[in-house]
Amino acid sequence: MIELKSAAELDVMREAGRVVARALAACRAHAAPGVTLRELDEVAREVIFGAGATSPFLDYHPRWSPSPFPGVICASVNDAVVHGIPGPQVLGDGDLVSIDCGAVVDGLCGDAATSFVIGTATDADLALIDCTERALRAGIDTARPGARIGDISHAIGSVARAGGYGLLRHHGGHGIGRAMHEEPFVPNEGKPGEGLKLVPGVVLALEPMLHAGGRDGYSSDDDGWTLRTDDGSRAAHVEHTVAITVDGPTILTLP
Numbered sequence: 304m305i306e307l308k309s310a311a312e313l314d315v316m317r318e319a320g321r322v323v324a325r326a327l328a329a330c331r332a333h334a335a336p337g338v339t340l341r342e343l344d345e346v347a348r349e350v351i352f353g354a355g356a357t358s359p360f361l362d363y364h365p366r367w368s369p370s371p372f373p374g375v376i377c378a379s380v381n382d383a384v385v386h387g388i389p390g391p392q393v394l395g396d397g398d399l400v401s402i403d404c405g406a407v408v409d410g411l412c413g414d415a416a417t418s419f420v421i422g423t424a425t426d427a428d429l430a431l432i433d434c435t436e437r438a439l440r441a442g443i444d445t446a447r448p449g450a451r452i453g454d455i456s457h458a459i460g461s462v463a464r465a466g467g468y469g470l471l472r473h474h475g476g477h478g479i480g481r482a483m484h485e486e487p488f489v490p491n492e493g494k495p496g497e498g499l500k501l502v503p504g505v506v507l508a509l510e511p512m513l514h515a516g517g518r519d520g521y522s523s524d525d526d527g528w529t530l531r532t533d534d535g536s537r538a539a540h541v542e543h544t545v546a547i548t549v550d551g552p553t554i555l556t557l558p
């Protein structure tokens with residue numbers, strides 16, 4: 304069942320998205336060598352709770368996890384792809400960090416992620432992040448009334464594979480609204496013309512997760528949350544919440 308959002312609901316989701324964008328920007332500005340992931344979480348908490356919003360990440364406890372999530376951001380460094388716990392790990396020069404963040408305003412969610420390098424970046428890391436951002440852009444550009452989920456999946460996957468990158472297996476984007484994760488699932492690779500046809504009012508969180516090593520496999524840390532590339536290669540993850548409107552795709556997670 305796909306919940307279509309009204310114009311009034313989209314306005315509220317844009318508010319939630321604005322809080323997410325501000326939290327991500329604050330994390331990026333604060334991130335530096337010597338800073339811990341927990342400190343970045345505290346920075347995001349100040350933005351989210353300071354705005355009167357709540358966090359859909361904090362205490363999130365899906366069936367597959369052994370424990371509730373303890374932060375308001377996921378912070379995934381280097382070979383960690385997604386769902387990293389913002390704990391005592393200290394950032395160092397050259398680390399590739401992916402921050403994923405959500406916010407809830409008046410019962411409606413926003414969800415976005417960004418990837419960046421601390422200090423000195425290698426060309427390989429910059430190319431990986433650039434391709435991940437281009438894959439997201441291609442997916443967003445496809446999210447128009449009349450297009451199908453498979454068109455979005457194909458757009459994202461084509462950019463990633465053309466770059467020679469892997470894609471985190473079994474993971475992708477999702478519908479979003481009153482719950483952070485709603486139907487439909489949006490794979491990061493797929494066939495054009497397949498799947499649900501998009502209509503105005505559908506809201507999707509699109510989120511390519513690319514592996515530098517070109518493989519799709521991953522392993523899970525003992526914490527039950529952090530997912531890592533199985534070949535130790537670095538990964539990048541970017542995400543926006545996007546509304547399908549009569550005028551085309553509208554990104555809701557902008558500052």
Ligand code: MG
Binds near residue numbers: 403414416542
């Ligand atoms: Mg997210």
Ligand code: MG
Binds near residue numbers: 508510542
């Ligand atoms: Mg998401």
